[in-house]
Amino acid sequence: MHGPDISWYIALAVILFATGSLGVLLRRSPLIILLSVEIMLNGANLALIAFARRFGHEDGQVFAVAVMAIAASEVVVGLGLIVAMSRRNLELDVDKLRTLRG
């Protein structure tokens, strides 16, 4: 196997996942939050691909391709919601979305 050791890939995957989670928790714009969720999913994807390479079979890679398609469709729905909100002139700030509370 060429290239760096598997643990480097896993470390990067964990860093990506952690970055994404922090983004979801800390940022206020729904757009950035969606982007952070994508980073989380891609962290998981990187881990899948790295493990698939280590085991030398393609299961993890197939999984990762499927995840990419799903992540894209999830973003489509998310962006659609954000467009609908901005058309209705709702403020794009998750801290100000508090019609529903109790």
Add this chain to the structure above:
Amino acid sequence: MIHKPHVDWFALSPTLALLAAAGVLLLMAVLVPRPWRKASSALVCGAGFAAAFVFAVLLADKSPHGHAIVADAMFRDRWAAVASLIVAGCGIVAVLVSYGERWRELHVGEYYALLASAGAGMAFFVSASNLMTLFLGLEWFSISLYILCAIDYDLVGSLEAGLKYLVVGAVGSATLLFGSALVYGGTGQLDFDKIAAAGHTHDPLLVVGLAMVIAGLAFKSSAAPFHMWTPDAYQGAPTPVTAFMSSATKVAALVVTYRVLATAFPHEARLWTWAVAGIAIASIAIGNVAALTQRNVKRMLAYSSVSHAGFMLIPIAAANALGARALVYYLIPYCALSLGAFAIVAARERELGAPVTLDNLAGFAWERPFYGAAMATFMFGFLGFPLTGGFVGKFYAFAAAYRHGWWWLIVVGVAGTIVSAAYYLGVVRAMYMRDRMELQLAPAGGSPPRDLMLGAGVALCVAVSVGSFFAVQPLIDVAHAAAKSLPL
């Protein structure tokens, strides 16, 4: 030539029936003239769920020996078939409840298409047998539900509910996915059976992965502390959607949680039984206490659904055959109670044109005796009174915990039930026992026409929630047959 796996089409028939209905509905949304669209879409969607129900019954009858199909990607067994059956039943009632809703004319076809698609995703999800089909099924029904939550964007809060559900749901899915990747890293396998066969208990990758898989599934079953989206999404979504989400999603998520834990992680049972018991206790405590202070009935029922997720996690924590039986049995009355309660909320909402609170529910039972009596039945059922299936469900769940030797779970469950009496009986009190000065009657001429569909849906829910008390033995037999599919 590419080698293709053998596909057992019959085993996939509940999913395929609903998928076909979704496709037809999307075409009809364009082709059918607008005046007929509402009735014809509801009819096709209802037919899709009815077909899925029939196929699931046949499948349950004809799959006594569970086995993997389609290159080991799916299971064909009674556990999956019975779960699909309950989901399809929820779908039928959801269609009846949806019919009278004042949908935006333009969206009615798409609404039913998404409902059928969510049902198809759940039927797929419950038969998943590897981590990839698990994730695909989860996203399939989740994405449909995100759109359904936000579909009525004239309603205050519908978009907000959709966005909140999407963000939290996506975080849950990402957690599940990362957990799956770690389990794959720990064992080199994606199939549940092979993960169990490869099990090394002390591999940190596997243990962390297992924890993240449990957390990801708990997001979907809205168990505490992963429930924060539930009250907002349930309150903001159109009420028929809430009814479907609170029942069918919970069936799918809990049934799959049991399957994944029992099939893929039998060697780690000492770890996950404790984790699940912890989540169950947190859900019962947080759900019941938070529900006490709610005035909005949908929000109160949302917290009640969090607490019921806790009650239904008790049999999972017990990890024995009795627990598997208890879960399947409990889901049947729970779905009827939940669908029925939200259907009544929908009826009152349509009457008032405003969100239903405990205040404007005052005197409801005297205005609409049937709906009032039905709502009282549902509240007593949630509480676990005899003469409703809720009693037997809780009893079986506690029996499973007792057999596992965890009597303290029963103590928590009973304490939660006692606390819950305050808010469930609060609804009954609001409907029946308010004096005339407190009544806020609907403005004259404001009442909508009789909604026979909704009435039929409520009657069905009453029949199932009371019937499941009297027909315990046949239902337990079904649950027993389903539970035998799991290696417990």
